[in-house]
Amino acid sequence: MYAFDVVRPKSLDEALAALGDEDAQALSGGQTLIPTLKQRLAMPSKLVSLTAIDDLKGVSHRGGSVVIGGATTHAVVAAEAGAQFPALAALAGNIGDPAVRNRGTIGGSLANNDPSACYPAAALGSGATITTNSRDIAADDYFQGMFTTALEEGEIVTSVSFPVPEKAAYVKFEQPASRFSLVGVFVTKTGDDVRVAVTGASNNGVFRWTEAEAALSGNFSAEALDGLTAPADDMISDLHGSAAYRAHLVGVITKRAVTAANG
Incomplete structure (x- = not known):
């Protein structure tokens, strides 16, 4: 590892302000970013943790869709999405091991877009909408190749809306x-x-x-x-x-x- 600063803002506005600093990087669950830092494949000078922003967490049911905050862990999705969307909850409950499920987040997974990750299949297969701090992005437009998405610099996944299928x-x-x-x-x-x-x-x-x-x-x-x-x-x-x-x-x-x- 190497020396860097870590901040834990309590609101989305504070997080966006911190990400405006040069060479700052958002940190959600850290299941991909931390190993990347250990290998020095990325070397940001500041990590902006999203784990203290309550508005980015939780599972709700709105208008025929399951809406999940970007900082919601896989374990919470597995526990709380099952009543409305059993397939999505089952997917979340089978990601990694308990340690990964209790740290990793849906927003982090979708932002990273690992070619073998589970959530991208759920989002694309459901026709989900990925909401950021500035816009809504249809899943068909969001995924743009291996480790590549439509996210722009400093853009944060705030929630994901999954239409509930038959x-x-x-x-x-x-x-x-x-x-x-x-x-x-x-x-x-x-x-x-x-x-x-x-x-x-x-x-x-x-x-x-x-x-x-x-x-x-x-x-x-x-x-x-x-x-x-x-x-x-x-x-x-x-x-x-x-x-x-x-x-x-x-x-x-x-x-x-x-x-x-x-x-």
Whole structure:
């Protein structure tokens, strides 16, 4: 590690003012940022902790959507979102281990946009809206590639609004040591609208598998995906699995997610 300052503002305005300082960096749960600092892959001079801002925490149900504050931990989402959105709560309850779930936050996860993280699949698969201190961003516009989002310098994720679908499920095939997704699929159905979001598989980060969505919109069953294969061209290939292996897993896990969504 190296020397840096840490401030814990009590309000969003105070946090934004602190982030206006040169080389300041927002700190939410720190599950990605702290290891990055230890490796000196990032070296901000000031960390602005968001953990003392109560307005950025909590789970509520508004107008058919579950709204989650950006500084809400995975453990709280798992405990409080289940009544309205069981698939989202189940996803949160299976992130990492208890230590990670009690420190990591939804806003931090979405801001980092790790290509194997779970929340990006939930946001994209639900058609969520990411709200910042300055604007609302549709999930389809928010995710822009591996570790890349539409967030601008100094912009903070203040909340995320998830429309509650008629049916939904998240299934992931995880790497045993890290519990990150080799492939994770979040599926939702609302009327004729079907969304299939895939994480862990692509070099471009989370994506919608539109061919599967088209097949499922007319027949929301695992059988509708028979013969359908995700393209392997842009899939991640590493020591955990080849691009072809991940492409195969996308089809398998999507079928499992649809079956789970149908109960």
